[in-house]
Amino acid sequence: MQNKPFGELVTTTTDWRKTLRQNHSRTFIIIALFFLIYCAIGLIVDLYLYAGSYPDASLSDLFIALLSFQLFPIATLIMLAIASISLFICYILYDKLMLLGTNYHEITPQSAQNLTEKQLYNVVEEMKIAAGLRYMPKVFIIDADYMNAFASGYSEKSAMVAITRGLMTKLNRDELQAVMAHELSHIRHLDIKLTLTASLLANLTIIVLDILFYNAIFSGRRRTNNRQSLTAIIILLRYMLPIISVLLLLYLSRTRELMADAGSVQLMRTNEPLASALLKIHDDYNQHQDEYRAALTATAHEQIRREAYLYDPTMAGISSLSSINDLFSTHPSLETRLAALGFKIDRKI
Amino acid sequence: MTLILILILVALIAYAILIYNRLISQIETIRNNQKQIDIQLDRRFKVFESLINVVKKYMDYEKTTLKDVVALRNQAQEAKAAGNEKERIEAENKISGIASNLNVVFEQYPDLKANQNCLQLQEEIVSTENKLAYAKQSYNDSIETYNANKKSFPPSLVVSTFRSKLDFDFPYWQLSEQKIAEQESYTVKL
Numbered sequence: 001m002q003n004k005p006f007g008e009l010v011t012t013t014t015d016w017r018k019t020l021r022q023n024h025s026r027t028f029i030i031i032a033l034f035f036l037i038y039c040a041i042g043l044i045v046d047l048y049l050y051a052g053s054y055p056d057a058s059l060s061d062l063f064i065a066l067l068s069f070q071l072f073p074i075a076t077l078i079m080l081a082i083a084s085i086s087l088f089i090c091y092i093l094y095d096k097l098m099l100l101g102t103n104y105h106e107i108t109p110q111s112a113q114n115l116t117e118k119q120l121y122n123v124v125e126e127m128k129i130a131a132g133l134r135y136m137p138k139v140f141i142i143d144a145d146y147m148n149a150f151a152s153g154y155s156e157k158s159a160m161v162a163i164t165r166g167l168m169t170k171l172n173r174d175e176l177q178a179v180m181a182h183e184l185s186h187i188r189h190l191d192i193k194l195t196l197t198a199s200l201l202a203n204l205t206i207i208v209l210d211i212l213f214y215n216a217i218f219s220g221r222r223r224t225n226n227r228q229s230l231t232a233i234i235i236l237l238r239y240m241l242p243i244i245s246v247l248l249l250l251y252l253s254r255t256r257e258l259m260a261d262a263g264s265v266q267l268m269r270t271n272e273p274l275a276s277a278l279l280k281i282h283d284d285y286n287q288h289q290d291e292y293r294a295a296l297t298a299t300a301h302e303q304i305r306r307e308a309y310l311y312d313p314t315m316a317g318i319s320s321l322s323s324i325n326d327l328f329s330t331h332p333s334l335e336t337r338l339a340a341l342g343f344k345i346d347r348k349i
Numbered sequence: 350m351t352l353i354l355i356l357i358l359v360a361l362i363a364y365a366i367l368i369y370n371r372l373i374s375q376i377e378t379i380r381n382n383q384k385q386i387d388i389q390l391d392r393r394f395k396v397f398e399s400l401i402n403v404v405k406k407y408m409d410y411e412k413t414t415l416k417d418v419v420a421l422r423n424q425a426q427e428a429k430a431a432g433n434e435k436e437r438i439e440a441e442n443k444i445s446g447i448a449s450n451l452n453v454v455f456e457q458y459p460d461l462k463a464n465q466n467c468l469q470l471q472e473e474i475v476s477t478e479n480k481l482a483y484a485k486q487s488y489n490d491s492i493e494t495y496n497a498n499k500k501s502f503p504p505s506l507v508v509s510t511f512r513s514k515l516d517f518d519f520p521y522w523q524l525s526e527q528k529i530a531e532q533e534s535y536t537v538k539l
Contacts, residue, residue, distance in 0.1 A: 122472065
């Protein structure tokens with residue numbers, strides 16, 4: 001969609017309650033799936049181990065024995081323990097990661113240097129009241145010209161929102177408010193916690209599967225029939241599961257973006273400012289592609305923030321990251337987002 | 350068999366406790382949000398009071414200087430029309446004098462440039478009114494969540510068991526009929 005000029009917005013209707021409800025259940029399904037996949041892999045490890053010690057038992061017998069705890073599913077439990085410890089460490093360190101590599105400073109009512117900064121703080125505070133959050137999130141400004149914003153934090157207490165100077169100066173008050181409402185909705189919906197938990201589970205699954213894969217292929221131990229059929233499953237899973245995980249993660253991330261958009265409408269009770277802010281950002285990226293590409297490439301650790309951003313720079317054809325992930329977007333397309341907000345793009349002009 | 354029955358019973362009790370606690374926290378949220386409206390009303394009063402005081406002090410100064418500038422400007426224009434260059438230059442010089450004088454004042458109070466002052470005032474008023482409105486919205490939203498939960502099916506059973514603790518009728522924040530009619534027909538008269 002490079003340099004494609006967008007037409008005029010045509011209002012249709014929007015039902016943010018429905019959007020929130022739909023995506024809420026989608027999220028539940030995805031997270032449950034991730035958890036089930038993780039446990040299933042754990043059980044396969046257990047099956048593989050016990051298949052070695054009980055060569056005569058059939059796989060289904062072993063499986064039932066594991067589920068009914070007649071055989072202790074030790075690998076599954078160890079894997080669950082590892083997952084909870086790594087999640088815990090991640091929760092502690094994550095907030096410090098998000099601003100890595102950028103020039104930023106915090107805004108407080110006392111330290112606001114000019115009217116726009118004061119306005120930004122006010123807007124966030126207004127949205128905090130509307131959202132009924134208990135703590136005022138920290139507000140950061142990133143000194144960069146490109147237009148973007150993101151939220152982070154595992155709980156209301158440690159929450160923060162960050163916005164680039166470009167976005168702050170180019171949007172009007174209402175649009176700024178809509179963007180901040182979107183970010184506060186991410187905090188309200190605990191999105192950061194959710195996406196990180198999912199991707200951590202996905203990564204751990206793949207690591208365990210990898211270890212099992214090499215073990216199954218190169219182990220010199222005696223091969224039983226059971227182990228051979230398990231090896232076939234493991235090989236299949238090793239190539240299938242990473243793709244499934246990535247697709248699920250992207251689906252989750254898009255779902256949460258749509259939910260945050262709906263949350264923004266819920267807080268402001270109007271859908272127009274967010275739509276016009278998104279269009280403005282999109283046009284701005286298309287106009288300044290080269291500068292922004294340079295700026296984003298020069299900023300270290302951009303990929304950490306990619307999922308959290310309000311607007312994915314790759315949408316405008318800017319991909320500073322040379323990974324296969326760029327082929328899939330973490331964000332729904334602009335048309336989808338506008339449609340969910342209740343706007344259609346009229347391309348006739 | 351008895352084990353299964355006991356497990357089902359325990360699960361049901363746990364579910365009822367969950368609903369009970371959720372309803373209690375929803376009720377407290379409504380109460381807190383109701384007080385948030387009072388907090389914002391109180392804030393509005395204090396903010397506007399101090400704003401008016403600040404503005405009075407500085408606007409007085411700027412009002413008189415503005416009058417002077419306008420008068421001098423007229424003087425200069427009249428002089429120009431009459432062809433009296435000397436008087437015109439004199440008037441223009443006086444304006445420059447006031448301007449540089451003003452700049453000195455502004456340098457001392459960089460935040461208090463006249464337009465900046467007004468913009469800041471405007472921003473503060475808008476933000477204060479918004480905060481009040483959003484506090485009311487948030488109050489109504491919390492009532493919506495509570496009412497929807499209370500009236501939906503399994504929770505309604507729990508509510509009927511603990512009616513004195515869980516069943517409250519919170520009124521939505523709204524304008525009176527008369528007030529609505531008044532506001533509806535309101536137009537800006539300039």
